[in-house]
Amino acid sequence: MSQAREERITTNKEAIIPDTILDVQETSCCIVGGGPTGIVLALILARQGIQVTLLEAHKTFERDFRGDLIQAGAMEIMDELGLTEQLLAQVPHSKTSQMEFSLCGQTVSFANFSKLKTRHPYITIIPQVKLIEFLTESAKRYPNFQLIAGANVQQLIEKNGIITGVRYRRSGGWHEVRSQLTVAADGRFSPVRKLAGMELIETAAPxxxxxxxxxxxxxxxxxxxxxxxxxxxxxxxxxxxxxxxxxxxxxxxxxxxxxxxxxxxxxxxxxxxxxxxxxxxxxxxxxxxxxxxSVQMGRLSQWYRPGLLLLGDAAHVMSPLGGVGITYAIQDAVTAANVLSEPLKRGEVELNHLAAVQRQREFAIKVIQGFQSFTQKRITAKAMQADNSLKLPIYLRLPLLSDLRARLFAFGAFPPHIKVKFSL
Known part of the structure; x- marks a missing residue:
């Protein structure tokens, strides 16, 4: 059978079908989306000598990210990457050890991070754009890492039921990347998720x-x-x-x-x-x-297809409650790197490897989303309807629960650590 018949191109309805592909590149892992998930995964893979191409739709990272909160779990991963001291020295930041609720002159500790058993018993407040720029510069030290900015992915390439790459538009022309594995880390409105025909199971947010x-x-x-x-x-x-x-x-x-x-x-x-x-x-x-x-919550029932894995907000949209988005996204990247590094080196990424990434991360995602949903419905939604009559529930005032909430936000359930070996 000819290659033309084996391959199928999935495209947006609005996309123009290209007459000419300007160039075709090959890589081991093509990551779509230069947010925290994409750049951390790219960095870890590149450090192991794996060829990785990162496609970012914007030409620069100079845009207004809203998430600035990095929990202790993510800072511990920065430790494992050997980047913490350099990050904090180069990038302006602030810290806080408390997340408080204030109502009618009363303030209670919703989450007390100061008692966490970690080098970082606090939330680090750092502009997300600066974090991504810092990590990108770290990744550029490795010759097998390539960043292509302004790459608007509009098509998936599928061969015999397996995603084998993407096509993107850049500066008016079409380009193609062929890869063993495509990772969609392109956010809550993930174009790749839409192209792959995968739909979130959404939970209403009030x-x-x-x-x-x-x-x-x-x-x-x-x-x-x-x-x-x-x-x-x-x-x-x-x-x-x-x-x-x-x-x-x-x-x-x-x-x-x-x-x-x-x-x-x-x-x-x-x-x-x-x-x-x-x-x-x-x-x-x-x-x-x-x-x-627009606050959304939801997750995919399955985060993968043959040759394709979705991570971060592309796989599970989080509420801003607790400021956990960046941390849980980075943890997704670490889990994916732990599971997929050796298969990528061997050129043998199988469906069971992709399923293992979801299996190792899904419980933590369900737990935090369940807690976010509970808090939004029981406290925030009621507060938006009450005329100074709302009283904070007693359980919010218990120090033990404050400590437990801090641990949930900081680390989540079964927090991953980098297991793969690489040289700094």
Whole structure:
């Protein structure tokens, strides 16, 4: 049978069918998506001499990521990579050891990280874009690592039922990457997931988040705090550049209505929850200074097809609650590297290897998503409906549960560690 008949190209309906492929590259592992999952997996594989190509849709990493929180579990992986000291020395950051809930003048510790048995008993607050740039520069030290920026993946190549590569558009032309394994780490709206015909089992989330920043006074206490008011919830944490990063929790689909009410109404709602912000809300002048995150939760029933593995948000969309997204994504990458490194070296990646990655990570994902869903429904959703009548449940005030929640956020269930060997 000819190759033309063996192969099938899966494409978006909107995509143009290429007349000419400008070049065809071959690699052991093609990773689509240059977020935390993709770059950590690429770095570990490259350190072992595995040929890896990382395709990133954007031309640069200079865009506004919202996730800045790195839990202790991810910092321990940075230790294992031998990168922690260099990372913290080169990239501005801040730290907090508490995640607090504030309501009606009462503040309780929702998660106390200071008692964790780790070198990093805190949350590291670091701009995600800077983290990715740092890790990318580390990966570039290895000649078998290649980053292709501005690569918009629009087609999957399938041969005899196995995904054997991708086609992407860049600078107006079509290019092709052939690989033993394609890894989709391209986020919650994963184009590769759509091309592969894989659908998330979604769990309804009762809220969206509106992100923005306000100046922070130097004498204000640091930390991460969830602040409850009358039908209002604000999440605040200090950044290394002297600002408060703020997420206003809003009812699902309510953003358009907020815009019609005007920016002044948003300013007023902020002051109602945090009166001390009254002296600076005027800095929030335009909706362009805000960024809407539509909160989703869900996961795939199966994270893989022959020749294709989905990781991170592409496989399981997380809620922002607990600030665990980056950490759990990096843990996905470590598990994948542990399982797949030797098969990739041998050129023998089988379906059971891909299934093993999902099997080792799925329980931890189910646990954290279950906890996020419970908290959103039992606390956050009720707070958005209550007129100063909400009382924090007693179980939120128990120190033992605060410590347990911190461990869940920091490490998750059965946290992975790098098992493969490589030279620093």
């Amino acid at each position: 809220m969206d988040l509106l992100w923005f920043r306000l100046p922070r006074h130097s004498n204000e206490p640091e930390g991460l705090r969830v602040r409850y008011g009358s039908k209002r919830v604000l999440v605040t944490y200090n950044t290394s550049d002297g600002n408060w990063q703020i997420a206003a929790v809003i009812p699902k689909g309510n953003y358009r209505q907020m815009q019609t009410e005007g920016i002044e109404a948003l300013q007023q709602s902020i002051v109602e929850v945090v009166p001390e912000f009254g002296d600076r809300v005027h800095h929030l002048k335009d909706w362009k200074q805000t960024s809407l995150l």
